[in-house]
Amino acid sequence: MRVLKFGGSSVATPQSVEAVLSIVKQSAEKRPIAFVVSAMGGITDMLLMAGRLATVQSEEYKQIIAEIENRFLEYVRHMLPITTQSATLSMVKQQINTIEEICNGVFVLQEMSPRTSDRLVSFGELITSRIISAKMEADGIPHAWIDSRELIKTNSKFGHAAVSFSATNRLIRKCFEASTERIAILPGFVASDDFGNTTTLGRGGSDYTAAILAAALSASRLEIWTDVSGMMTADPRQVRNAKPIESISYQEAMELSHFGAKVLYPPTVQPVMRKKIPLWIKNTFAPADHGTLITDSAHDGSEKISGLSSISSIALLSLEGAGMVGIPGFSKRLFAALAGEGVNVILITQGSSEHSICVAISESDEYRAVNAVNQAFHSEIAEGVVYPIKSERDFSVVALVGNSMVNQPGISGRMFGALGRNGINVRAIAQGSSERNISTVISTSDLRKALNVLHESFFETSYxxxxxxxxxxxxxxxxxxxxxxxxxxxxxxxxxxxxxxxxxxxxxxxxxxxxxxxxxxxxxxxxxxxxxxxxxxxxxxxxxxxxxxxxxxxxxxxxxxxxxxxxxxxxxxxxxxxxxxxxxxxxxxxxxxxxxxxxxAQFLFETNVGAGLPVINTLNDLLRSGDRVSSIQAVLSGTLNFVFNKYDGTRTFAEVVQQAQDEGYTEPDPRLDLSGTDVMRKILILARESGRVLEMEQIKNAEFLPESCMEGDIASFYGEVAKHEAHFKELLEKAQVEGKRLKYIATLKGDKASVGLQAVSPTSDFYNLDGKDNAVLFFTDRYKEQPLVVKGAGAGAEVTASGIFSDIIRAARV
CATH class of the missing domain: 3.40.50.720 (NAD(P)-binding Rossmann-like Domain)
Incomplete structure (x- = not known):
């Protein structure tokens, strides 16, 4: 026998029910099956809403009930032939009347007990399964409808009842041994206590119903049919590149489902794991997809991580105090106080000094938890040896899950490294010795980013x-x-x-x-x-x-x-x-x-000096390798080198500067280049990168530009430059007479820096520097006689853009 379970989305519409029945019929051809159905999508929430509205005496609960009735009646009318609708419509109306009677009572009493709540929400599965049974009968599919409440027995903890397995297993076996039908349909989620009261197995409990049946009947496998193609490596709503997990172990599946993987209700795994029954998660709307197979040993050891999961709306409680150190029993008292209030502890972390204990709980439990713990440690708090409980909200737990992690060193480091590089602060950590789960508490505002960072690090080898x-x-x-x-x-x-x-x-x-x-x-x-x-x-x-x-x-x-x-x-x-x-x-x-x-983070500015030339990177490599820079000589302005290479007396200096600006070699205001300010900035940056503490005003600037050229706007600047053509021509001719060329040179020697126009002889490394080229000479302990030279185009939008591009790639590959 096989047991199949179909979720609320699988039975949400008449069209989806057709897909469900197609799967059921195909499976029943080979072997007997039992299939469990959830309530039609959204109905359980509507039933709870009606109850809550009635509790606060809001008449709106009647409107909600009317909407529920209308949905079920339309469901019947679109699913069944008109000739067979009557009995089912009557059943729906009768059940809706009962729902209304319950809510009327809640309205009068202004109270909805857990017992009443269980009774109310049970109608979703009960009505849905009866309608689908009627559809099967109309389609001529032989089957039996079985009320799960007659088979699954629990205690009277309404809302999340614990199953009495000995009685339940006996009743299930007896029922199915007596059945002559190859197909049985059962409502999920619902059960009953020893007094016949309706109980429920918790939200998502239909999965659990199916698992209980599968274990009791020693089924060949359990299939959970939903609207996704299996468990995913991460929540696809948060991580676009999440992908289905083909196979996973029972333990990994439990870890992922506990930490928020909604596709599987956590208790589901336990019954089938004990019997080693394979559990397959499949997609109702894509039945050919592989899905996820959950077995006793799903991995061959080559995979290290199975998936990521998360829980939001987490509060962190911290109990601290010197009075806790070396005193036994503090942890016990803390957890006893929380257990007394029914508060579930999601994560625990404690320092080895025992000075503090931190627990993560649901935000909905925060108020009760804080009061209970403060009361439990009232005397210690009064004495000042323990601080009042500290509570913080808006956190999420992110869990990295994988069976093979225990044999793979460095998983934790890789996880925290990826988070740290992206500025995601980890507030608490929990990791068992088995290393099957590494859990971190982070700010909820960072959740999406964290999941994508970790998914990229562990699952996306593509890019x-x-x-x-x-x-x-x-x-x-x-x-x-x-x-x-x-x-x-x-x-x-x-x-x-x-x-x-x-x-x-x-x-x-x-x-x-x-x-x-x-x-x-x-x-x-x-x-x-x-x-x-x-x-x-x-x-x-x-x-x-x-x-x-x-x-x-x-x-x-x-x-x-x-x-x-x-x-x-x-x-x-x-x-x-x-x-x-x-x-x-x-x-x-x-x-x-x-x-x-x-x-x-990376702070990269290679193009501050030499545009696309690797000047700063070369300097940093020298220093990282243990070298020491004694001095630097450099032509650092492609603009000025271009200007003085082009200025030969046949055109005015103003015309050459205008050409440089037109071709994109100058700053928007050419005076930044010609005044030496831009070069001063560059040599200052190199000085600082080489370890010098230097300020701009400490750099000596031998200016060649007449003072009047610095006044007014850019148009005025060109007018003044033209007026001073004789000055520029004199500088040029003096250099030519001496067989030299004009170069604007920056120098760093020791802790002193200077910039200025110089006439260089043919023996200089800068003499033949053409066009807009830059050249930087590094004199170091290793390059004493012959400097390390970086030379090439030092201006222009294209090469500057390429330098920025290189820095982007450098930052990306860290």
Missing amino acids: KQINLFVVGVGNVGSRLIEQLRHQQEYLQEQLKLQVRVIGVANSRQMHFDEDGICLDSWKEKLSVGSAMNLEKFIEVAVGMNKRNSIFVDNTGSHVIAKTYKSFLKRSISVVTCNKIACSSAYSEYSELKSLARKFN
Whole structure:
């Protein structure tokens, strides 16, 4: 014999019942079956609502009952031929009358006892199963309808009755031995006590009914038919990439169901596990799908983790005090106080010092639990040796489950590392010695992020998802997005990275899409986005709480540079070409680096120096390998190198600068380049990265630009530069007479830095530096005579974008 159970969604409509009966008939062709049905979807909740409304004397309960009646009557009318409807419609109306009588009594008494509640909610399964039985009779399917209350006996703990297995097993066997039908249909969830009162087995108890039957009858297998194709590696409502688990052990299934996997009611596993009866979870609406097979030993040892599960609405209770240390019995008293109030403890953790005990319970039990524990430790609290119980809400428990975890070192480290890198704070941990379950308590606001982070870490070998928030989509930003678009397929196939832009903004507008902005049409999306508001941008980005998030700043804005702290504090990495943050006060620079370390985020700014050249990364590699930088000489301005390479006296200096700006080599205001300010920032950043504590005002700047050029707007600047052409020509001719070339050079020697225009001879490493190229010479303990040289294009939107791209990938692969 086989036992099948169909859930509320499987019997929710006449069409779904047709699918159920097709499965039943096919299965019954090979062997006798018993099948258990739940109440039609939503009916149990409506019955409970009617009872609650009646309790508070709200007349609305009558409307709820009318809706229940209408649903059942429509169910009958659409399921049965008109000629066979009469008896079933009469049965429904009779049962609805009884429901109304119960609720009328509750209304008068203003009280609904657990016993009355059990009686009330039992009608969902009883009526649904009787209607389906009538449908089977109308379709000519021989069967027997059996009232589960006559077979399953429990104690009188209404609401969650405990089964008396000896009596129940005897009654089930006797009933089925006497039956001559190959198919039996039974209502799930319901049972009765020794006095004949209706009891229930808890929400989800229809699964349990089926398991009790299967164990009593030594069935060949138990099938739980629902609306999903088996147990999933995570809740698909939270994790889009969740996938079905093909096979799992009884113990793992119990762990997952206990921690929130709704597809299986936790007590279901116990009866079939004792008899080693295979339990198969299948999809009523996709019967060909494999589903999940639950057996005594489902793994071959190659899999390490089976799934993730979670419970929300958790409160943490902490009992602390010096008076607990070394004193036996505190734990016992704590749990006795909670048990006395019927409070279920979901998770326990205790320090080895015994100074504190922390338990996780349902938020609905919090008030009773706090009062009970404070009362139990009243004398110790009064004496000050134990603190009043501390209670906190809005937590969730996330459990990582797997039989083979015990034999695989590093699972815990991998779990906590993944959470930590994404800024998810773990408030409590519980792990048994069997290591079948590692449970963590986290803020509910981080639940979705945590589940996706862990699922990606343990189940998604295909790719790692990276989420970008991009501000600044001008020359550099637009080219970055184009490079990302062009490389999407390569990144996913070769680096296993799925890089998505989920937020984009310019100075006027911003646009977000949690599922990823199409990079073929981002400009159109942005053009119809909402008005740019930096505070709102931060609020939305942080509020999304996405895993592996990176904020990308392609601007030169002081205001945006000030936002980095907000992102780093939420473990959102920052990638920027904006030099302002790293060249501000040393304390600001140092704080950003410290925040990145503290919150496990990356703060990367390679393009601050040399655009796409690996200058900062090379410097960091030298220091990490134990080398020490003694001095740095560098041409750090692609703009200035371009200008002085192009300025040969045949055109005015102003014309050459204008060309540099037109070709995108200068800052929006060319004076930042020509005044040496930009180079000062770059050498300051290199000095700081090499370990020097240096401020901007400590850098010596030998300016070559006449003072009047710095006044007024950009148009005025060009006018002044033109007026001073003789000055620039004199600088050029003096260098040419000496056989030298003009280069703007930054120098760091010891703790002193300087920048300025120099005439260099042909023996200089900078003499033949062409176009917009940069060159950085590192003199170190290992490179004393011949410096380590990094050389290449140091300006331009394309190479700057590629440098930002590289930093994004570097941050993503941590």
